[in-house]
Amino acid sequence: MNPGSGRVFATRIPVRFGDCDPAGIVFYPRYFEMINGLVEDWCGQALSTSFHDMHLRDGWGLPTVHLETDFLAPSELGENLQAELRVEKMGGASLHLAIRLLGPDNAERVRAKVVLVAMDLKERRAIPMPREFAIRANTYCGTDTAEPTN
């Protein structure tokens, strides 16, 4: 698969009261809800594949099979985070995403590598990503896949 244009999918995510813990900062499991929402928005808005259609109509999903995350600085109630998603690498069934959440000061708060695998929800086994989906996803792949990533 050829490297795409290396586009970045970006969105804004507010830090809500319900995201914050008694220390007044984001409770880290909520970052993963934000990240899941970012992937959901990317699929729906950029790849023309809403999670609704994917899961409930077409019977497949993109469960997360691996992730690595650095929490670099805390995020506070009321901040607006900049969320960015790039595709690092693609296999037939897998998507390696590089995700960053940035604070209002543009400094990194969270840096995550997330590996998703296309899965048939009924059979619960990995399947090749649908072709159209893969082609669109690939346009967010910025790394020449000849050179190994991670």
Added chain:
Amino acid sequence: MNPGSGRVFATRIPVRFGDCDPAGIVFYPRYFEMINGLVEDWCGQALSTSFHDMHLRDGWGLPTVHLETDFLAPSELGENLQAELRVEKMGGASLHLAIRLLGPDNAERVRAKVVLVAMDLKERRAIPMPREFAIRANTYCGTDTAEPTN
């Protein structure tokens, strides 16, 4: 349906870090996760009907259609709440529950009336509760159904 023995189903629920907000007390939507868990435990442990079997094997559920809740005092991180469930009233498809969450001081923190309706998940329409389930649930009904419960 005759009044049952008026038993109470009770369980303990810890207030976890992830339940608490920047004020250091339970974020109120999390009380409803606790209440949902209480109903889930009641069905599974007391009524021999796990939510797994109900939803995934037998195709029905008990969605909440109405609730009224008083939040009487805040609950703090680390407290162990006593959760109590009684059946106030039963219809063919509906369950009216009276739920209380008590603090370590035995004072009420949350008092809720919750109305559940048995629903066929595929058709998304109300159905009569399964007979065995209704009979078991009725043993938690403490109010003589001749006297109206609001």
Added chain:
Amino acid sequence: MNPGSGRVFATRIPVRFGDCDPAGIVFYPRYFEMINGLVEDWCGQALSTSFHDMHLRDGWGLPTVHLETDFLAPSELGENLQAELRVEKMGGASLHLAIRLLGPDNAERVRAKVVLVAMDLKERRAIPMPREFAIRANTYCGTDTAEPTN
């Protein structure tokens, strides 16, 4: 206090994957996270009082002390809900809100009455709402306040 213009504060809330349960519809405690977010947006965007400043700078909050909710129809993954907030009644320390969540078909999904009370977070006792806040909130009050508010 004079009756306000009865304005409605409205916003859009997407139903995300993480909001939905094994039945593919919104898990009801998540509706209260949506409702809390709506109140948060209203305070921040319409009343110039962000939850950050309220809680972390000024030391007060608006905990929910009572709510009544009807869940009229399920909401599905991927839907965009219209959320509406009106002030029904105001006391010195309390705000009675009428909240509706509407589906894409404009039908009501959730109807809630929510009572909030201004609270000093340190002392944990009710306090009069700050004057400027109350004046702005009152412009969302559609009921003639000549009829007594509790």
Added chain:
Amino acid sequence: MNPGSGRVFATRIPVRFGDCDPAGIVFYPRYFEMINGLVEDWCGQALSTSFHDMHLRDGWGLPTVHLETDFLAPSELGENLQAELRVEKMGGASLHLAIRLLGPDNAERVRAKVVLVAMDLKERRAIPMPREFAIRANTYCGTDTAEPTN
């Protein structure tokens, strides 16, 4: 610091309805709530340091600064997971935990490395772990720290 006895802290975690997504399996951010709860229970039950006292009385916390997670198999509604925690490595301010969640079949569902850092909540800077806490935590450290743990 000498290797401790290599004890394992273990607990059971039920997979609740509210943990599951439209595919009927655990929504992965909820695994991190489980893992946070496991750490919370370990601190409170095994290390005599409740999160309440740590955060609200003593003004320090253990935020997660790094994690690596493999999601090896999905977990279903109603399953009871076995959660296990070991200390892999300790620094003056940091705790490296190895965490596993196992299914009823004893197979690994989730495997996580979690790095926590003791932090002064007010100053928001790393601090040495309190001595008593560190001594107790060290008894869960099973790896001879002479041999590097990745």
